[in-house]
Amino acid sequence: MTDTSPARDGVVLRPMQASDLEPAHALSLRVHWPHRLADWHFAFQFGSGLVAERDGELVGTALHWRWGAQHATVGLVIVDPRCQGRHIGHRLMQALLAGLDGRSVLLHSTQEGRGLYERLGFVRTGEVRQHQGTALPAPLVALEPGWRLRPADHNDTAVLTALDGHARGMPRPALISELLASADTVVLDHAGQARGFAMLRRFGRGLCLGPVVAPDADGAKVLIAHLVGLSAGKFVRVDVDFESGLTEWLESLGLLRVEGPTVMVRGEVPMRVEGSRLFALVNQALG
DSSP: OOOOSOOTTSEEEEEOOGGGHHHHHHHHHHTTOOOOHHHHHHHHTTOEEEEEEETTEEEEEEEEEEETTTEEEEEEEEEOGGGTTSSHHHHHHHHHHHTTTTSEEEEEEOTTTHHHHHHTTOEEEEEEEEEEEEOOOOOOOOOOTTEEEEEOOGGGHHHHHHHHHHHHSSOOHHHHHHHHHHSEEEEEEETTEEEEEEEEEEETTEEEEEEEEESSHHHHHHHHHHHHHHTTTSEEEEEEEGGGSOHHHHHHTTOEEEEOOEEEEESSOOOOOTTOEEEEOSOTTTO
16 A cells, blocks of 8 residues: 655655646646646556655656556656655655566666666666657658558457557557557558558647557558658657667658667566567557
């Protein structure tokens, strides 16, 4: 259970409630994060979290999302700049992780947060590159014979959920189902079988492109180029695996690198199934 007794500095930790989302959104604006209130609502519907309060004011947040029986992701860990230096982030994370024993836990850390997470048992496993900007018209990438792009429909839910689970290494059926209902989704098809997909939706300052699942980098480029082409002149963000080799290509589309968070895991690294790879995240919190 969460200890709701105040620390000596008057800070109390308690479970996050839906009524906390507006002050949590205001806190994220204070630290210059781009999330809209709608983005907080979207994330909260799939997970749970803790808030830190001081004198009735929300001064910290931390959320987690359980995926299946063995995995979880952590994100939206924020401490009010006016209260930093009081170990509030450490206390939030300790309390949050206490409910995730037995699971491997994945997060994306800023450079400033790495020390905290390392002290809590997380190790570095990779890097992500955040790209964003006003999208340029994207030249279409040629497809080999037998391959095609097509729009997704409701009959694709099961296969796209399976592709995402294979690529991410953890099952996220509720998340993928909800994204299919709200995002523009394109499927990479080979001989009548879905082999990859990409999603484009409203997020933050404009549009977010992800997840992107494909069998290889060429397939990822086909999917991304299609959706970027539809978004020319609009603000687009995409968070890609650094090892994907897509960085220079994305910059040619007007999506410049602005940040490089570290992928960190406590426990076993989620294992993907051969033939499917996650090239772009849903976002840094959900993975």
